[in-house]
Amino acid sequence: MSDEEITLTAGDAEATVQPGNGGRVGGLRVGGLELLRQGERFGCFPMVPWCGRIRDGYFHNGATVHRMPLNAAPNAIHGTARDGAWKVARRTADEVVLTYELVAPWPYPGLVTQVFALTEDALTIRMSVETYDSSFPAQIGWHPWFNRNLGGPDAQDVRVAFDPxxxxxxxxxHLPTGERVEPKPGPWDDCFGMPGGVDVTLTWPGQLELKVTSPEKWVVVYDEQEAAVCVEPQTGPPNGLNTLPRLVTPLEPLEAATTWSWSRL
Known part of the structure; x- marks a missing residue:
C-alpha cells in the first residue's frame, strides 16, 4: 500500500486523496476547519462494488450465487475497493483521477474510476464501474465521516436536515425489510428515499453549512457514533445487489456522482 497523499487546493479549500488507502478522501479542510473525521478507517471511502450490507454475504447474478467474505458477520459490508490500493491516472492542482481493478474476492473483472474535483466552494466526486467481459450487478456509493463538532470556542454540534x-x-x-415507512427522527442507521435526488444539509452553527447532493435517490444516514455523522449517497439500498440490482455490462457502465458544497456562516 502506498502512503502517498495527494493534496488538491482551490482558494482556502484543501482536500487530501489517499490512493493507497482505498481511494478515499483523507481530509477536507475549509478555511482551516477539518470537516472529516481523521484516521485510517475514516475520511470518506468509496463503497463499490456494493454499498452497505449484503445479507449473509450472498448475492445472485442470474442463476449463479456468490458469497463475499463476512467482514461484518453475519453479513458482508461496503464492497472491496476500500481495502485496495488505487492507481493515479491523472492529476492537476485541483483534480485527480484514480482507477482500481476489481479483483478477488469479487468474482468479476472490472475497472472502477473515481474523479475528485475541488473548487473554492465544492468537492465533486464521480465514480464509474465498467467491464469488458461478464455482466454483473453492482452499486456505487460514498461513506463520508463528517466531524460532529468542528472545534473552537463555543462550537456547536452539527445539525442534519433533509426531507426524504x-x-x-x-x-x-440492520437490513431493509422491503417495507417503506414514514421517516422517523434519529438517531439513525437507516436508508432513505429521495426520488428528486439526494439533498442533505449539515450545519455547524456559526461556522459552516455543507450540502451533500447527488442525482441518486438513495441515502444512508448514520449518526450513532459520538465523533461523526455519515451521509452516504448511493445507487441503491443496502442488500441492493439482491433486491434492486443495477447491471454493469460491456455496453453500459454504472456511473454516479456526489457534490459537497459549502458556505460560511
Missing part, C-alpha cells in the same frame, strides 16, 4: 419521501424499514439485522 420515505424511510426503508430496518430489521433487527
Amino acid at each position: 419521501a420515505w424511510q426503508e424499514q430496518r430489521g433487527d439485522d
Whole structure:
C-alpha cells in the first residue's frame, strides 16, 4: 500500500486523496476547519462494488450465487475497493483521477474510476464501474465521516436536515425489510428515499453549512457514533445487489456522482 497523499487546493479549500488507502478522501479542510473525521478507517471511502450490507454475504447474478467474505458477520459490508490500493491516472492542482481493478474476492473483472474535483466552494466526486467481459450487478456509493463538532470556542454540534419521501424499514439485522415507512427522527442507521435526488444539509452553527447532493435517490444516514455523522449517497439500498440490482455490462457502465458544497456562516 502506498502512503502517498495527494493534496488538491482551490482558494482556502484543501482536500487530501489517499490512493493507497482505498481511494478515499483523507481530509477536507475549509478555511482551516477539518470537516472529516481523521484516521485510517475514516475520511470518506468509496463503497463499490456494493454499498452497505449484503445479507449473509450472498448475492445472485442470474442463476449463479456468490458469497463475499463476512467482514461484518453475519453479513458482508461496503464492497472491496476500500481495502485496495488505487492507481493515479491523472492529476492537476485541483483534480485527480484514480482507477482500481476489481479483483478477488469479487468474482468479476472490472475497472472502477473515481474523479475528485475541488473548487473554492465544492468537492465533486464521480465514480464509474465498467467491464469488458461478464455482466454483473453492482452499486456505487460514498461513506463520508463528517466531524460532529468542528472545534473552537463555543462550537456547536452539527445539525442534519433533509426531507426524504420515505424511510426503508430496518430489521433487527440492520437490513431493509422491503417495507417503506414514514421517516422517523434519529438517531439513525437507516436508508432513505429521495426520488428528486439526494439533498442533505449539515450545519455547524456559526461556522459552516455543507450540502451533500447527488442525482441518486438513495441515502444512508448514520449518526450513532459520538465523533461523526455519515451521509452516504448511493445507487441503491443496502442488500441492493439482491433486491434492486443495477447491471454493469460491456455496453453500459454504472456511473454516479456526489457534490459537497459549502458556505460560511
